[in-house]
Structure formats: structure tokens, C-alpha cells
Amino acid sequence: MSSVPLATGAPENSISDLITRIRSGGRQSLGELLQIYRNYLNVLATTQLDARLRRRMSTSDLVQETMLAAHRDFDQFRGHSEGELLAWLRQILSHHLSHAMERNVYAKKRDIRREVSLDRVAKRIDDSIAGLSNLIPDPMATPSEIVSRRELAAELSDQLAKLKPSYHDVIVYRNLQGCSFDEIAKKMDIKSGAARMLWLRAIAKFKEVCDINVSGGSP
Structure with missing residues (x-):
């Protein structure tokens, strides 16, 4: 699977170029860039929303919150590659998921042992990415290399959709x-x-x- 294209169907440098263009004043392209990863975020959000949260919010709500925050705070993104962008988007998603759980599930519970850890949420998201990547294993890659290729998970999310x-x-x-x-x-x-x-x-x-x-x- 080493020849699998990125989520855009374009070379990695196309994503890097788009990021550079946005930073140079082409802010109108930011929506286009983020839209590329909607399927990816949707799959991750779907795997993380348990039954308690689904009664209070939808996957689309969580993804929309993540996209809006990414659009608003893009100036805080310091990366240049697609992999760095995916890591940043996952961080935003885990942040919103964590706060959604605290607000909707644990709001009336003061037991500190039940507080949501961002690290724990991020770990669950990483496990989902690994599961997605492992659907189409690469015989030439080690398991750790498969997990580390976040771009592959983004591409597989598009194919799953x-x-x-x-x-x-x-x-x-x-x-x-x-x-x-x-x-x-x-x-x-x-x-x-x-x-x-x-x-x-x-x-x-x-x-x-x-x-x-x-x-x-x-x-």
C-alpha cells in the first residue's frame, strides 16, 4: 500500500503548498483545505462517541465544532506537512470530545477519578487510526510504520465514505x-x-x- 495516494488524491507537496498559500494571505482556501479531512474526522468521531454522548450530540456536531475551531485558530498551527496538520486536527477533536464528555456526561459528578483525560481521549483516537490503517495492511511495512502513517488513515476514511x-x-x-x-x-x-x-x-x-x-x- 505504499503507493496509496493521500486524502486529497494529490502529492504531499500540494498540501504543503496549500498551507503556505493560506499563510500568505489566501485565507479563502482554508475552508477547502479543512474540507479535505471531513471524512477522516467523521470516522474518528464516530468511533469515540459512546451511547451516553450520542443521546446528547451527534457525530456531525462534534466534527463541525472541530472544523470551526480549526478555522478560527489556524494561525496557531505551526506545521507544514499533511501529517502535522492531521495531528493538529486530532488534538482539536480530542479537546472537544473531552469537554463534551465533561459537559454532558460528568457534569453532575464531582468524583475526580471520573474526570476525562485528554491524553486518554487522544490514545483512543490513535487506536482508532491504527484500526483503520490495519484494514488494508502493507506487507512491506512494520506495524509501527503502519500506525505512524496518519496520511493512510485519512485516505482510508475517504474510501470508507x-x-x-x-x-x-x-x-x-x-x-x-x-x-x-x-x-x-x-x-x-x-x-x-x-x-x-x-x-x-x-x-x-x-x-x-x-x-x-x-x-x-x-x-
Whole structure:
């Protein structure tokens, strides 16, 4: 998978050039840059919102808050590469997720042991990225190299968004949230055996979409 393109389908230097242009006064391009990573943020947010939070806010709300904060505070971003930008966006997402949990879940609980740690939230997000990257393993890369390639996770998020909703959801539940097939069956209102078969078809389709993307065709 070393030939997988970045989330934009453009070379890394295109992202760097866009960042430079924005810093040079092309602020109107900032929305375009951030929009590239909406699918990536959406997948991460989906894996982190538990049942308690979903009753109070949606994934789209969390992603929108993250995008707005990134747009407002872009002057604080000191990086130049796509990898640095992804790390910055993850930090913003984990910050908003942490505060959402404190505000909506633990607001009436004073027990300090239940306070949300940004480090713990960030660790869960990193685990989700690793899970996403491992869906399409690179036989030429070590596990640590796979995890460190954040750009790959962004690209896979875009490919995941191309799947039909049932395929997208079952992959998120199984591979990113670690749900059992019984749990998936309850979430999707199907039988456990059907959940397993749906997941197998979804993974096969996901790999097909990624292979087509790498070869330059259209799914």
C-alpha cells in the first residue's frame, strides 16, 4: 500500500503548498483545505462517541465544532506537512470530545477519578487510526510504520465514505469500535449470522474500492 495516494488524491507537496498559500494571505482556501479531512474526522468521531454522548450530540456536531475551531485558530498551527496538520486536527477533536464528555456526561459528578483525560481521549483516537490503517495492511511495512502513517488513515476514511451505509456502519462497528457480531446485530436489527456475512461482504468491497483507487480507476 505504499503507493496509496493521500486524502486529497494529490502529492504531499500540494498540501504543503496549500498551507503556505493560506499563510500568505489566501485565507479563502482554508475552508477547502479543512474540507479535505471531513471524512477522516467523521470516522474518528464516530468511533469515540459512546451511547451516553450520542443521546446528547451527534457525530456531525462534534466534527463541525472541530472544523470551526480549526478555522478560527489556524494561525496557531505551526506545521507544514499533511501529517502535522492531521495531528493538529486530532488534538482539536480530542479537546472537544473531552469537554463534551465533561459537559454532558460528568457534569453532575464531582468524583475526580471520573474526570476525562485528554491524553486518554487522544490514545483512543490513535487506536482508532491504527484500526483503520490495519484494514488494508502493507506487507512491506512494520506495524509501527503502519500506525505512524496518519496520511493512510485519512485516505482510508475517504474510501470508507464511498461504501453504502450498511457496509460503512458494519466496518466501523466491527473494526473500529470492536463490537461483537451479536452487538452489531442488535445495533443493525439483524441476526448475528447476517451481521457476520454483511461484514465479510463489506470488507471485500472496501478492499476492492481501495485497490481500484490505487490503480487509478474509479469505483
